[in-house]
Amino acid sequence: MPGADTRDVQEKECLNHMADKEQRPFPARSDRDGKLSQPEKKLQEAICVLLVELCERFTFFGIVCNMILFCTVKLGYRNYQAAIANMCFVGTSMLTPVLVGWLAECLVGRIKLVCICMFLHFLGTALLPVVSFPFEDIYIDRRHILNTLTKREQKIIFYFALLTASLGIGGIRAIVCPLSAYNLEDCGPKELLSFFNWFYWLVNLNSAVVFVIISYIQQSVARNLGFLIPFVSGLMAMITIHMVRGEMIYRPKTDSSLLTTFGVITSALKTCCVRYRYFSGGVTNWLDHAKENHGGQYSEIQVESTKSLARLFPLFTFQILYRTCIMQIPSGYYFQTMNSNLHFSGFVLPVAAMNVISIVPLLILVPILECVNSSCLFSSKDTGYSPTIYIVVGQFSAALSVMVAGFSEIHRKQFPQVEQTLSEEVLLVSSMPCFHLALQYILLGVAEALVTPSCALLSFWLVPERIRGISMHFLALFNGAGCFMGAFFVQTAHAGTQGNWFPHFLHEGKLERFFFFLASLMMVNALGFWTIAHRYNNLHQDYTNEFRGSLPREKLLKHEKNIKHYDSVLESSPILSPMEKT
Secondary structure, X not given: OXXXXXXXXXXXXXXXXHHHHHHOOOHHHOOOOOOOOHHHHHHHHHHHHHHHHHHHHHHHHHHHOOHHHHHHHOOOOOHHHHHHHHXXXXXXXXXHHHXXXXXXXXXOOHHHHHHHHHHHHHHHHHHHHHHHOOHHHOEEOOEEOOOXXXXXXXXXXXXXXXXXXXXXXHHHXXXXXXXXXXXXXXXXXXXXXXXXXXXXXXXXXXXXXXXXXXXXXXXXXXXXXHHHHHHHHHHHHHHHHHHOHHHHXXXXXXXXXXXXXXXXXXXXXXXXXXXXXXXOOOOOOHHHHHEHHHOOOEOHHHHHHHHHHHOOHHHHHHHHHXXXXXXXXXXXXXXXXXXXXXXXXXXXXXXXXXXXXXXXXXXXXXXXXXXXXXXXXXXXXOOOOOXXXXXXXXXXXXXXXXXXXXXXXXXXXXXXXXXXXXXXXXXXXXOOEHXXXXXXXHHHHXXXXXXXXXXXXXXXXXXXXXXXXXXXXXXXXXXXXXXXXXXXXHHHHHHHOOOOOOOOOHHHOOHHHHHHHHHHXXXXXXXXXXXXXXXXXXXXXXXXXXXXXXXXXXXXXXXXXXXXXXXXXXXXXXXOXXXXXX
């Protein structure tokens, strides 16, 4: 069969080309000097990437930790406005890596884009001190050298600084510090979960340092000068990137893209709508409409990869409301703490330092979970346990935390009011010690320790290797959507109740009703995920039987085997005549 022989040769050439492509080293990661062995070089790269990641997170948490206090005290914002600004900044910082990753793939070179993002990060962190610095206190020869900025000018510069900083953060996270840079391709589910546990452990240890040190400096020692610390941290991260840029800029494989995934979904939806009557009974999955043999314009490999990713969409969706609850730490919980008694043994605690209480459970639980994972979760391939049990328990813990916050708010308002000074402003607050709020922080910390690493594992492992980066992008998109949904809830609650559910003066409103409403939604969310958790139970079976089959090389190998089998059947079949065989 000449046609079959030709196809056989083409399939072999394609396989050899893909094998050579996979074995070819990337230019940015080649050993230029020849002095370091490959394992040593990989270790050096991982350490450098981790250092930049920690520096970037240090900058990020430094901006977030006292943003609400700055907005309410210095910019004169209402509580709900400060909460919305904070959540929108966090959400934008989660979405910008997706945008920058797309730009790096399609429009701008990675090195050029890194330089642009470094400049934006530097510009944003440099502009923040301009907003917060007390210019009226600067003198030269007993004269003012600068005039005080008006409130309107401060707000314009403040929002511009936040936008440029978030774009810079997105570039660093997407190009310099993607998960692919940690060389996780050969890791199994047990090793991946261990990596995510310790990775988030280091990130939260870093944030604990920020919340204690920077929040204290911003609030008590140097007040407005505290915004200089995120600037210095960002500068340190950029110097680190510059020193090792030749080894740091990771170049991923370009056999898949976010646009391709969106294109497959769009093509399938368009075909379903236009030709529903003809294809409704001919395919097993609606995404099959995007295949070339069903009238679409995408290959089977691209569609199968998108199908494996679409299977995770329910998991991503149930993370939206969970992320909204987590965002109560820098919003609703922050206001509760700010309106409680912060004095402890003659010392005024920073408001953001209470966030450390939510971090302590994670720092304690990670070593314990490592032992549990080794002895129970991954002890056998046939085990019925899965990281989904962590997600279910964590989401129930988040719902319980918000419910406890509602009861704590009722309890807080029963204490008499006292005066308390924060950033040179005298506020009327409850005399209840802030440590009475510890339980709600602890429960959210437990939730984060259980949910975030497990969700990252499922998002990374349950898809083919070629689209793992895209899967993590989608997880970031849904997490960012959770931040914006939290801002939407705050705006709706304030407007719908005329400020009663999210008041500016907490003792005059009913903030507890907002917490109870959010807790009820989160409880329904946790129950909903519990009903579908069985879809992600067996990691080994799902990956080997369903997802690995969609990898390009294995698809081609299977296709090559089928062609050879078909040729042998034709040659040995007694039913066909000699004329039919030729």
